[in-house]
Amino acid sequence: MNEVRRQTLAVLVDNEAGVLSQVSRLFSRKGYNIESLAVGTTTDPAVSRITIEVLGDDDQIKLLSNQLRKLFPVHSVKVLTPERSIRRELVLFKVRAATGEKRNEIIQIANIFRANIIDVAIGSLTLAMIGDESKIEAIQKLLEEFEVLELVRTGVVALERGQETIYDETKEKGEFNYGKNVL
Amino acid sequence: MQMTGAKILMECLVEQGVDTIFGYPGGTILNVYDELYAYDGKIKHILTSHEQGAAHAADGYARSTGKVGVCFATSGPGATNLVTGIATANMDSAPVVFISCNVSENLMGKDSFQEVDITGITMPITKCNYLVRDVGQLADIVREAFAIARSGRPGPVFIDILKNVTAEKADFEPLPRSEHSANGRLGALMQRSSQNFQPPKPDEKDIDTLVEMIREAKKPLLICGGGVVRGRAQEEFTEFAEKLDAPVAITLMGAGGFKGRNPLTAGMVGMHGSQAANRACAACDLLIAVGCRFSDRVATDPKSFAKQAKIVQIDIDRAEINKNVKTDHHIVGDAKRVLAMLNRRITQQSHEEWKENVFSYPTETEYDMGDSALTPKQILSAIAELMPQDTIVSTDVGQHQMWAIQHFHFDYPGQLLTSGGFGTMGFGLGAAIGAKVGNPEKTVIHITGDGSFRMNCNELATEQHYDIPVITFIFDNRTLGMVRQWQTLIYNKHYSQTTLGHAPDFVKLAEAYGLRGKRVAHEDELRAAIQEAMEYGHGYVIDCVIDMDEMVRPMVGGGSPITKFIIS
Numbered sequence: 001m002n003e004v005r006r007q008t009l010a011v012l013v014d015n016e017a018g019v020l021s022q023v024s025r026l027f028s029r030k031g032y033n034i035e036s037l038a039v040g041t042t043t044d045p046a047v048s049r050i051t052i053e054v055l056g057d058d059d060q061i062k063l064l065s066n067q068l069r070k071l072f073p074v075h076s077v078k079v080l081t082p083e084r085s086i087r088r089e090l091v092l093f094k095v096r097a098a099t100g101e102k103r104n105e106i107i108q109i110a111n112i113f114r115a116n117i118i119d120v121a122i123g124s125l126t127l128a129m130i131g132d133e134s135k136i137e138a139i140q141k142l143l144e145e146f147e148v149l150e151l152v153r154t155g156v157v158a159l160e161r162g163q164e165t166i167y168d169e170t171k172e173k174g175e176f177n178y179g180k181n182v183l
Numbered sequence: 184m185q186m187t188g189a190k191i192l193m194e195c196l197v198e199q200g201v202d203t204i205f206g207y208p209g210g211t212i213l214n215v216y217d218e219l220y221a222y223d224g225k226i227k228h229i230l231t232s233h234e235q236g237a238a239h240a241a242d243g244y245a246r247s248t249g250k251v252g253v254c255f256a257t258s259g260p261g262a263t264n265l266v267t268g269i270a271t272a273n274m275d276s277a278p279v280v281f282i283s284c285n286v287s288e289n290l291m292g293k294d295s296f297q298e299v300d301i302t303g304i305t306m307p308i309t310k311c312n313y314l315v316r317d318v319g320q321l322a323d324i325v326r327e328a329f330a331i332a333r334s335g336r337p338g339p340v341f342i343d344i345l346k347n348v349t350a351e352k353a354d355f356e357p358l359p360r361s362e363h364s365a366n367g368r369l370g371a372l373m374q375r376s377s378q379n380f381q382p383p384k385p386d387e388k389d390i391d392t393l394v395e396m397i398r399e400a401k402k403p404l405l406i407c408g409g410g411v412v413r414g415r416a417q418e419e420f421t422e423f424a425e426k427l428d429a430p431v432a433i434t435l436m437g438a439g440g441f442k443g444r445n446p447l448t449a450g451m452v453g454m455h456g457s458q459a460a461n462r463a464c465a466a467c468d469l470l471i472a473v474g475c476r477f478s479d480r481v482a483t484d485p486k487s488f489a490k491q492a493k494i495v496q497i498d499i500d501r502a503e504i505n506k507n508v509k510t511d512h513h514i515v516g517d518a519k520r521v522l523a524m525l526n527r528r529i530t531q532q533s534h535e536e537w538k539e540n541v542f543s544y545p546t547e548t549e550y551d552m553g554d555s556a557l558t559p560k561q562i563l564s565a566i567a568e569l570m571p572q573d574t575i576v577s578t579d580v581g582q583h584q585m586w587a588i589q590h591f592h593f594d595y596p597g598q599l600l601t602s603g604g605f606g607t608m609g610f611g612l613g614a615a616i617g618a619k620v621g622n623p624e625k626t627v628i629h630i631t632g633d634g635s636f637r638m639n640c641n642e643l644a645t646e647q648h649y650d651i652p653v654i655t656f657i658f659d660n661r662t663l664g665m666v667r668q669w670q671t672l673i674y675n676k677h678y679s680q681t682t683l684g685h686a687p688d689f690v691k692l693a694e695a696y697g698l699r700g701k702r703v704a705h706e707d708e709l710r711a712a713i714q715e716a717m718e719y720g721h722g723y724v725i726d727c728v729i730d731m732d733e734m735v736r737p738m739v740g741g742g743s744p745i746t747k748f749i750i751s
Binding site for chain 2 (some may be wrong): 017018021022025029059062063066067069070072075
C-alpha cells in the first residue's frame with residue numbers, strides 16, 4: 001500500500017530554542033507541506049514532543065523519518081499509523097446564535113457530540129470539543145448551518161495504542177534495525 | 184581555571200589539534216583575534232581576501248588532509264560571505280568547523296550594526312549549528328561541533344558566538360580529545376544517539392545476502408562514490424573490485440577512491456561519463472554502489488537507471504538509501520568496514536566475458552590532440568607528463584572541470600578537490616590554497632576557466648602574501664564554456680549572456696598581485712611555461728588560450744537515460 005495519505009509522525013526533541021524551526025524547515029525544504037503540528041513538553045521538561053501530520057506515501061514517510069533522525073536535537077521518531085494509534089485534537093468554535101431557538105439547537109448538537117459550551121454571549125456561543133478528524137468534520141458541517149464565526153484547532157496529538165511507547169523507538173534502536181522496521 | 188570565552192575557544196582548538204585557521208577578522212570577533220595573537224607559533228592563521236575564499240580554503244584543507252578544517256569570520260556580511268562555502272562543504276560532505284561571532288547579547292535582535300541571524304541562514308546547509316550565549320557552554324559546544332563534523336558522514340558545523348561571550352569568563356578544564364565523548368554535552372549526546380557518531384555495525388545477514396547476490400551475478404558493476412574517498416577506503420575498495428573482477432565506474436566525487444590507472448576502471452559515470460561506464464550501468468545484472476547517492480548527474484534518469492540490474496547501495500548515511508534510486512538491497516555502514524567484511528567472505532571471481540563486453544567501449548574520451556592551436560587535451564597531457572603524479576588538482580566548475588577529471592588518473596583520496604554537489608564556480612583557488620597549506624610537500628595545481636577564475640581571483644593576494652606556490656591553469660575560451668555548450672546543443676545557438684570578452688589580461692593581473700603569469704597559445708609555449716612555473720616556486724598563472732567551441736564529450740542530457748548520448 002503506497003498511496004499518498006495523511007500520515008502522523010511523533011518526534012521527541014530537545015526542548016531548546018530553534019529546534020522547532022529546524023524540524024519544520026526540514027519538511028518544507030524536502031517539499032512537504034505540514035498539515036498539522038502540535039508541540040508540548042513531556043514528563044522530562046528538557047524534552048518536547050512534536051506531532052506532525054503530513055501528506056505522503058509510505059516510502060516518502062520513511063525517507064522523511066530518516067532525515068529527521070539525522071537532526072541532532074531529535075531523540076526519536078515514530079510513525080503512528082491510524083490503526084495502531086489514538087489521535088485527538090481540541091477545537092474551539094464560535095458560532096452565531098441569533099435567536100434563543102438557534103442557541104437551543106446548537107446546545108443540542110453540542111450535547112450529542114459531547115462538546116462543552118465554554119462561552120455564551122448575546123448572539124454567539126463558543127464550543128470546545130475534543131475529537132478525531134472525522135468527529136470534528138461532522139460537527140463542523142452541522143455548525144456551519146448556523147454560521148461559524150471563528151474556529152481554532154490545536155493540531156492533532158497522538159499516542160500509540162497499548163503498552164508500547166515512543167521511548168521503545170529510541171534513535172539507537174531505530175538505526176540498529178535499519179534494514180527491518182525502517183526501510 | 185577562569186578564562187575568557189576567547190581563550191577557551193583557542194584552548195579548545197588546541198585540544199582538537201588545530202594548527203591552521205583560515206579567516207577574516209572584524210568588529211565582533213576582535214576578542215578572539217586578540218587571543219589568537221597570543222597563540223602565534225602554535226596556530227597559523229591565513230588571512231584571505233574574502234570570507235568565501237577562507238571558507239573554500241578550509242574546505243580544501245579538510246578534503247586534502249582528511250582533518251577538520253577551521254574557518255573564522257566576523258558577524259553580518261562576514262558570516263553571510265561564508266554561506267556559499269558552507270553549502271559547498273555540505274553537499275560534498277567535507278568536515279569543516281565554521282566559527283563566527285555575533286553582536287553582544289544587549290544588541291541581539293535589534294538589527295544592530297553587522298547583525299544577522301546566521302544560525303537561521305545556515306540551518307539547512309550545515310550538519311548542525313549553534314548559537315553560543317553562555318560562556319559556560321562554550322567548551323562543550325566546540326568539542327561537540329568537532330566531533331560532529333568529523334564523524335559519521337562528515338560535514339560542516341557552524342558555531343556563532345555572541346561577542347560578550349568571548350569576553351566573559353568561565354571555568355575551563357582542559358580535557359584530552361579522547362575523553363570528550365565520555366563527558367559533558369557530547370557525552371550525553373553520545374549516550375542518547377551514539378549512532379550519529381559511530382556508524383552502525385553492518386548487519387551480518389545483510390552482508391550474507393550481498394555475498395549471495397555476488398555469487399549469482401554474471402555481470403557485476405561497481406560504482407566508486409565519494410564515500411570511498413571520505414572514508415579513505417581505497418585499499419578495501421580495490422581489493423573488493425579485484426576479487427570481484429568487476430569493472431568500476433567512478434563518480435566525480437569518487438575520483439581517487441580507485442586508481443584511475445587500474446585496468447578495471449571503466450571511467451567516470453554520469454552526464455559526462457565514459458561510454459564504457461555508462462553503457463555498463465545499462466547492461467550489468469548487479470550494480471553495487473559504494474558511498475554514492477545517485478545524484479541527478481550520475482543517475483540522469485533515476486527511473487531507468489540500471490533498471491535491468493539488482494541495485495545494492497552501501498552508504499554510511501541511512502537517509503540516502505532509496506532517496507534517489509530505488510534499490511534492491513542495502514547495507515548501512517562505513518565503506519571501509521563493510522568492504523573489509525565483504526572481502527573476508529567473497530572468493531576470487533572471474534568475469535572475462537563481461538569485462539570484454541564493457542571494455543569494448545572507450546573508458547576515456549578520445550579528444551583531438553589538435554595541431555597548431557592549443558587544445559584542452561594538449562594542456563592536460565602536458566600537465567600529466569611534466570608534473571609529479573601525486574600532484575593535488577583543484578578545479579573550479581565547468582568544462583575545464585570535466586576535462587580535467589576525464590583526463591587525469593587520480594591515485595589517492597584527496598588528490599582531486601572539486602565542487603561536485605554544489606557546483607561552485609570560484610571554489611578552486613581557495614581550495615588549492617587550503618590544500619597547499621595542508622600539504623606543503625606536494626605540488627598543487629588549480630585548473631580553472633576564465634569564467635570561474637574571475638569570480639574569486641582576489642585570492643591571488645593570499646597566495647602572494649603567504650607565498651603559497653599554487654600554479655593556476657586558466658582554460659581561457661572567452662566564454663562560459665559549459666553554458667555555451669548547452670546553448671549550442673539544446674538552445675539553438677542562442678549565446679545568451681555567455682560571451683566574456685578579453686578582459687582582464689590575466690598575465691597583468693597575476694603581475695599586479697605580485698605573481699608571475701604567462702599567456703600561451705601553442706603547446707611548446709605551454710610546456711615552457713609549466714617548466715618555468717615549477718622552477719619559479721611561487722604563485723604562477725598560465726593563461727591557456729583555447730577555442731571557444733571545444734566541447735565536453737560525451738554528454739547525456741539531464742533527465743535522459745544514461746546511454747542516450749547527445750554527443751559521443
